[in-house]
Amino acid sequence: MGELxxxxxxVGGLGKRVYxxxxxxxxxxxxxxxxxxxxxxxAGIFNGDYEKAMDTLINLVxxxxxxxxxxxxxxxxxxxxxxxxxxxxxxNDLPYIVETTLYAVFGSWSxxxxxxxxxxxxxxxxxxxxxxxxxxxxxxxxCNTIIEPEELGAHKYGKLLTLTIEQMVQAVEDYAGNDYxxxxxxxxxxxxxxxxxxxxxxxxxxxxxxxxxxNEYIRAIK
Amino acid sequence: xxxxxxxxxxxxxxxxxxxILKYKPRAKGAQxxxxxxxxxxxxxxxxxxxxxxYVDLIKRFEHDEAVRHLKSMGxxxxxxxxxxxxxxxxxxxxxxxxxxxxxxTHLKSKLVFKDKIKENxxxxxxxxxxxxxxxxxxxxxxxxxxxxYCTPVAGLYEGLxxxxxxxxxxxxxxxxQVIAHKSAESDGDICEYxxxxxx
Numbered sequence: 201m202g203e204l205x206x207x208x209x210x211v212g213g214l215g216k217r218v219y220x221x222x223x224x225x226x227x228x229x230x231x232x233x234x235x236x237x238x239x240x241x242x243a244g245i246f247n248g249d250y251e252k253a254m255d256t257l258i259n260l261v262x263x264x265x266x267x268x269x270x271x272x273x274x275x276x277x278x279x280x281x282x283x284x285x286x287x288x289x290x291x292n293d294l295p296y297i298v299e300t301t302l303y304a305v306f307g308s309w310s311x312x313x314x315x316x317x318x319x320x321x322x323x324x325x326x327x328x329x330x331x332x333x334x335x336x337x338x339x340x341x342x343c344n345t346i347i348e349p350e351e352l353g354a355h356k357y358g359k360l361l362t363l364t365i366e367q368m369v370q371a372v373e374d375y376a377g378n379d380y381x382x383x384x385x386x387x388x389x390x391x392x393x394x395x396x397x398x399x400x401x402x403x404x405x406x407x408x409x410x411x412x413x414x415n416e417y418i419r420a421i422k
Numbered sequence: 423x424x425x426x427x428x429x430x431x432x433x434x435x436x437x438x439x440x441x442i443l444k445y446k447p448r449a450k451g452a453q454x455x456x457x458x459x460x461x462x463x464x465x466x467x468x469x470x471x472x473x474x475x476y477v478d479l480i481k482r483f484e485h486d487e488a489v490r491h492l493k494s495m496g497x498x499x500x501x502x503x504x505x506x507x508x509x510x511x512x513x514x515x516x517x518x519x520x521x522x523x524x525x526x527t528h529l530k531s532k533l534v535f536k537d538k539i540k541e542n543x544x545x546x547x548x549x550x551x552x553x554x555x556x557x558x559x560x561x562x563x564x565x566x567x568x569x570x571y572c573t574p575v576a577g578l579y580e581g582l583x584x585x586x587x588x589x590x591x592x593x594x595x596x597x598x599q600v601i602a603h604k605s606a607e608s609d610g611d612i613c614e615y616x617x618x619x620x621x
Contacts, residue, residue, distance in 0.1 A: 225462035225464055226463055229455055230556070238475055245482075256478075271466070340453075340455075340461055343455045343457070344502060349448075357449075393450075
């Protein structure tokens with residue numbers, strides 16, 4: 201299944217480890233502290249409105265994040281092999297590409313935090329489009345916060361992670377030449393007392409974007 | 423004037439201690455933050471948020487107000503740090519170790535304490551030089567910054583010391599202020615902060 205053969209997957213497996221090992225890394229604890237403090241700072245600026253704070257944060261960060269994600273995917277070469285050589289047009293390869301990228305970003309911890317991404321084909325998806333499902337068994341983002349989930353309004357706490365993964369998959373699909381609009385939402389979050397985290401990525405064909413209107417999660421969650 | 427500063431610092435720090443003592447993480451199933459203490463994330467992704475936040479805050483506010491907002495981000499991080507690692511509050515440490523341990527373990531930075539000024543054998547001020555700053559190293563830096571890019575780190579170090587000091591009530595000096603003077607302007611350059619003893 202998929203266009204990626206064993207050899208390219210083996211190169212990808214080696215490449216993600218070498219890349220993560222060579223790249224400068226930062227403490228995940230301090231990143232989650234920074235994330236919370238930025239959210240608190242903006243909530244303070246907007247008189248305690250966390251939803252508006254999150255809106256502002258996302259508006260500020262999204263363009264830069266897309267640029268960084270594209271750079272990561274398309275400019276990086278490991279052992280002379282460009283990461284983009286792992287990208288194929290075949291949707292069946294997408295879970296592997298997402299898994300490999302998560303490893304490149306988080307190292308071996310990615311296996312502890314995320315279960316293997318799963319492709320739900322359009323024929324089996326509630327939303328009638330190809331869907332990537334990512335389950336989190338633990339969460340380094342919301343683990344330290346005391347912000348009540350209700351305060352975030354229509355947002356979930358892991359919005360920034362969801363946005364980064366959404367941009368990553370959008371960049372992959374654009375490069376592969378698939379005409380999809382990728383939309384991601386975090387449906388379950390530990391902060392909301394769920395027993396796992398869940399991120400869904402729906403791949404809407406651009407010639408059938410009206411399908412998005414029937415997706416209640418896109419309407420309910422920002 | 424000096425008394426006002428001391429009162430303000432005491433009030434702010436007492437609130438932080440209160441937060442730490444009452445701290446209970448909300449997301450129980452997510453694992454504790456301490457569980458993730460060895461987890462890392464690659465720098466380009468970790469720090470892609472901050473540049474836009476920095477620019478937005480310095481555009482949104484006048485100079486002093488922007489500095490206050492940037493610094494308060496770091497002060498809050500110190501509070502989160504002790505909430506996650508409460509044992510560090512009670513740990514007996516030398517003056518410089520309080521800063522260096524966090525710098526080395528979590529920020530991958532090196533600190534050098536220079537130009538110490540003492541009165542009656544007691545520290546009055548010093549300069550902290552930072553190599554491999556959490557915010558500045560390996561980042562395409564802005565030019566001609568009026569407000570140092572890594573101002574939150576000054577807040578972090580100030581909070582780290584003051585929270586520990588007021589919690590334990592036996593540290594000398596009792597309260598400090600840390601002011602960001604200069605951020606690294608090129609790869610290999612250093613960041614510089616001024617540490618002033620307030621009480």
